[in-house]
Amino acid sequence: GESVGLHLPTLSVQEGDNSIINCAYSNSASDYFIWYKQESGKGPQFIIDIRSNMDKRQGQRVTVLLNKTVKHLSLQIAATQPGDSAVYFCAENMPLYSGGGADGLTFGKGTHLIIQP
Template sequence: GESVGLHLPTLSVQEGDNSIINCAYSNSASDYFIWYKQESGKGPQFIIDIRSNMDKRQGQRVTVLLNKTVKHLSLQIAATQPGDSAVYFCAENMSGGSGTSYGKLTFGQGTILTVHP
C-alpha cells in the first residue's frame, strides 16, 4: 500500500562513518527487495537489490541484509560520504501469485540520510 509520512525518519552521520538504514516490510509473500536513493529534485536511483532466497548481498560500499523471519531489511553504507546524503527508500515486490499487488513495488516511507563533513 501507499506510505504516508510528513516526517521521515532521519539519520545523521559523520563523513567516514558507517550508516545503517532500516526498513520493515509489510508483505510476507514479497520475495524481491530493492533499495533506492533519491536526491533532492531527482528520481529514485537503484542502489542494490536482494531476492528472498538470500539473506545478504554486497555491492560497492553497500550491503543489504534481509531477515524474513521478522520482515526486516537493512542497508549498510560503508565509509559514508557527503554525496550519500539523500532519502533512501526500500521497496518490496512479489513475483508469485496473482491479484492486484502482483509485480508492483510497495515503497517504505523513506529515511533521510545526512552526512556531515
C-alpha cells in the same frame, strides 16, 4: 496500512562512518526487495536488490541484509561520503497480475540520510 515502512525518518552520521538504514515490511509473501536513493529534485536511483532466498548481498560500499524471520531489511553504507546524502527508500515487489510481466513496487516513506562533516 502501509506494507513497507522505515524505523527512522532522519539519520545523521559523520563523514567516514558507516551508515545503517532499516526497513520493516509486513507482507511475508514478498520475495524481492530493492533499495533506492533519491537526491533532491531527482527520481529514485536503484542501489541494490535482494531476493528472498538470500540473506545478504554486497555491492560497491553497500550491503543489504534480509531477515525474513522478523521481516526486516537493512542497507549498510560503508565509509559514508557527502554524496551519499539523500533519501533512501526500501521497496518490495507487488505482483500485479498472474499473467506474468514486471511487478509494481510498494515503497516505504523513506529515511533522510544526513552526512555531518
